[in-house]
Amino acid sequence: MPERRGVLFVTDLAYQARGRRYCDEDIFLTSRLRDGFDVALCHPLDAAALMDAFDVVVVRNSGPVLHHQKEYDAFREQAVDRGIKVYNPLSGRGDMAGKQYLLDLTAAGYPVIPTIDRTEDLHLLPEAGQYVVKPKAGADSIGLTFVPREQLSGLVYGDILVQPRIDFRYEVSFYYVDDAFQYALHAPDPERRWVLEPYQPTEADLAFARRFIDWNTLDHGIQRVDACRTREGGLLLVELEDLNPYLSLDLVSDRTRESFVASMTASLHRFLDVQPRV
Secondary structure: OOOOEEEEEEOOOOOOEOOEOHHHHHHHHHHHHOOOEEEEEEOHHHHHHHHHHOOEEEEOOOOOHHHHHHHHHHHHHHHHHOOOOEEOOOOOOOHHHOOHHHHHHHHOOOOEOOOEOOHHHHHHOOOOOOEEEEEOOOOOOOOOEEEOHHHHHHOOOOOEEEEEOOOEEEEEEEEEEOOEEEEEEEEOOOOOOOOOEEOOOOHHHHHHHHHHHHHHOOOOOEEEEEEEEEOOOOEEEEEEEOOOOOOOHHHOOHHHHHHHHHHHHHHHHHHHHOOOOO
């Protein structure tokens, strides 16, 4: 019988999230991962002290890292220095690395909500009734405010991002394991963002989402592409979540949930079989 690998599953089971229970998802996932791995759960603040004893650290519903940014940065640094395998890999270019990707994608002409962080770029923002101002280090809408255009020039730039407030029809999320699409969910009511329902994407929808998966260049891991459907019918990227995306597995069918677990299990095995880069 092949040797079972050890997984340190990082989660904050006590984290309170509006409209959903993160802990239920991780209890389910770990119960299923135990079929193929030896699994232990730990709080994100304990990961650095425990990770040497495991083959891989899986970061899941650990909450916004801004609540423990210093400790998270130390965890990343120590994992790299000690050659610890972390899933998702720490090379992600999306939310894992901050909000710079929104600026990069805007500059590169990708279908993303236009984003700026300098007074000199105000002319790049389209006309809108209001504008969204949020901290670069934000998460879960922490610190988000709305302002009219005449106030934009008076903002203190440097640590903030500015975007037009989009009048969208609904939000939709596309879930991936590695580069393989798993399922999609959408929130039909813009005022109830976490009341999600299954969504059947079109080929154009999947082509949209795949552009950002390809851009991120993560060979292994779980990613969520969040987008909004504009009144004109197109999609714009809202967020590329590659650190610890909540999966809403309780809202998909049993078959889809089982398929996701199988995909994640296979992905972890492949990741562990990859030799570290020299």
